[in-house]
Amino acid sequence: MKLDDFLKEKAFSKYKNGIDRIKEDFINSGYERFLCRQTLVEWDDAKKTDIKEINAEKYVVNKNVASFIKQFSNIQDSDIAFIYPESYAPNYFMIQELVKYAKSDYIIENLIPEDETINHIVIFDCNNKEVIQLMNHLVYSAILGENFGGYKLLGEHVCYYLEFCGDDSLIYTMKVPNSLMHFQGYTTRKDNNPYVLYNTRKNIELLVGKGYFETEFELYRMLWSSFFVTFVAKKFIGLLLG
Structure with a gap:
């Protein structure tokens, strides 16, 4: 969606303040194609992404990701982590x-190593139910917008990296269970804040440019194949919600 058209919408006019600071680079960098995508375009990209994954070589975890994941091996089956x-x-x-x-x-x-974000992990025994319920409320219970908790990579929640990876032909899009998912509670869009989009895209380009990932497709596959899978297996509450 064109940035100027986006800002004309009443619901998004709040983003006009300060937009001139990033507007020219936002447009010239091609980030408008990630902004508030149409549903039919998302579905088409999801089909193309699925085909690309089927035809791709088997995903192999790179050494940086493997080292990162290893630090969570101490979490036990009886633990709940945030x-x-x-x-x-x-x-x-x-x-x-x-x-x-x-x-x-x-x-x-x-x-x-370039990431100066300070992320904490706190681990509770699963029997400490009252504290866990309150913790879940404080960390992951945002009704609108972004949750307070979850892993932040270079200052932005990892869910945004999943939204804003792509190549010249498509934006990598996860395959949703069905077209009614929006009406079953998944109502928060991740592509309608131009400032978060801008920062995340710059971070993605840094990650690929510095060689931490060979391509944006590798980064996208890492998030699904290694990152989130590890956290779900280790009982991290609500990490994907953002």
């Missing part, structure tokens, strides 16, 4: 009170 960023937000300070009841709380070693 990831949250260090922040001045009220949620962070309330979480610090709940951390007193945790088995452990420590700072995660980030995926790449």
Whole structure:
């Protein structure tokens, strides 16, 4: 969607303030094609992405990702884990009170050395149900917008990287269960904030440009094949929600 057309929409006019700072580069870099995509375009890209994955060579975890994932091997089957960023937000300070009841709380070693984001992981025994419920509310219960918790890569939630990877022919799009998913609770779009889109695309280009991933397709496959699979297996609550 054209950025100017996007900003004319009443619901998105709030993004006009300060947009001139990134507008020219946003347009010249081709980021408009990621902005508020039409549903039919998304479905078409999902089909093409599925075909590309079927025809691709078997995914092999690179050494940076393997090293990152290894640090979560200490999480037991009886544990429930949460990831949250260090922040001045009220949620962070309330979480610090709940951390007193945790088995452990420590700072995660980030995926790449350039990343200065401070991500915490806190681990609770699964029997500590009341604290876990409250923790889940503080970390992952946003009704609108982005949740407070979840792993942040270069300052942006990993779910955005899944939305904004692509090549010249398509934007890599996960295959949804069916076309009614929107009406079954998955209502938060990830492509309607031009500032987050801009920052995430710059981060993706940095990750590929510095050789952490050979292509954006490798990054996209890593998120689905290694990153999220590991976190689901290790009982991270709500990591995918963003």
